[in-house]
Amino acid sequence: MEKIVLPDIKDLHLIDVYIKNNGFNAVKKALLQKPDDIIDQVKRSGLRGRGGAAFSTGLKWSFMPKTTDKPKYLCVNGDESEPGSFKDRQIFEYNPHQLIEGILITCYAIGAKTAYVYIRGEYHKWIKLFQKALDDAYSQGYVGKGMKTKFQTDFFCDIYVHKGAGAYICGEESSLMNSLEGKRGYPRVKPPFPAQFGLWGCPTTINNVETITNVPAIINNGWEWFSKIGEPKHPGTILYGISGHVNKPGVYELPSGMLLTDLIYNYAGGVPGNKKILCVIPGGSSMPPLRGDKIEGVKMDAESLKAVGTSIGTGGIIVMDEDTDLVKVLARIAKFYYHESCGQCTPCREGTGWMLKILNRILNNEGSSKDLDLLISVASNIEGNTICALGEAAAWPVKFMVQRFRDYFEKRVSPEVLIPVANKVHSMRHTAFPIADIKE
Ligand SMILES: Cc1cc2nc3c(=O)[nH]c(=O)nc-3n(C[C@H](O)[C@H](O)[C@H](O)COP(=O)(O)O)c2cc1C
């Protein structure tokens, strides 16, 4: 299978090698067409965002206003802080020029002259590598004012690298823009959406690194070609990042719609010691987990995963074998979201802490079966009641893990015992088990 985003070409990260392999021909081709025709091709290709929500890329671009006296911006999201996701850094390392070329085409299509690549602060190595590639592209006239001579065009575009400062929430698009503006990384209330009121109040498009890296291939090979790869409703390849209890963890570029079992057993080499799979999270830690005994026949694309009650997310597959302590895993995930909540909305700020307290109580063998209902209730009250989707990201793993593994969790808690006190009935949970402090 042909690879689009991470082709097997030695030293492709070097600009000369990239150019020898048809590099920057797509932007040349794009600049000869009308911006709207580029948007149309990307729309028809069926490309959907690889940053989590799988939204149509071409449709998102078409929301940018055609006439405005304000500058327009592109933000490229390389924050990649979701536990279980480690694919965008592969692009920074192995194919940075295709990302740069994708940025140039995107900017041309949406009418932006400035792009910011927001990279996770901990990615020191990848920030350096990408900056080096960008400097090389600038020095050869492929980016910036040099484009005018290089491509004999009036269009030019500048690209800046922005280093994050270690907050997961800055991957959320509106928070990313606040962070870029030098403000605290608080998500904004939507509407207005970024295409109307984005960076510095100007029309802005935000796309994931992998999404943008697909664009040159679509322009070079045509939208029909792209639309025929993988699942028709979510075409193209996906960078599946497989981690956890597998023999060969790593990033595998394969068509969308691969069988989850095929990815785990044939590509990632199966489970060490041939143990059974207890649980799989298919798209990064915020996505609803699947039971290991329910993954047969499950396909990895947005629509197929939706049909089985989960989501493609970032394509980060976390495999857990039968000896995994799921309570410990869930408590760890809950601790992450509690720590990363920006604190703006009450359900998320308080709810993430409550879920962590309850999970720690269960972990300390002090939980009762009522705690399981309480966890689901707290999670359900976060979901849909917050400014940004970190609320869902925190709620879903808890809600669905407890619902789907109820039998497992029941074994870790004592049955709810009701004891009469002074003619009243109190739950033991409230009398005998104090809420454990959150342990950092
Ligand atoms: C809490 C939170 C964290 C996110 N982190 C990232 C991230 O690290 N990278 C990313 O591309 N998208 C992330 N997103 C999704 C972005 O808000 C946005 O939808 C995405 O960058 C759009 O790009 P796409 O359409 O190409 O997928 C995050 C969303 C939320 C709610």
Ligand code: SF4
């Ligand atoms: S949902 Fe959480 S992270 Fe998002 S704005 Fe509200 S408090 Fe902040």
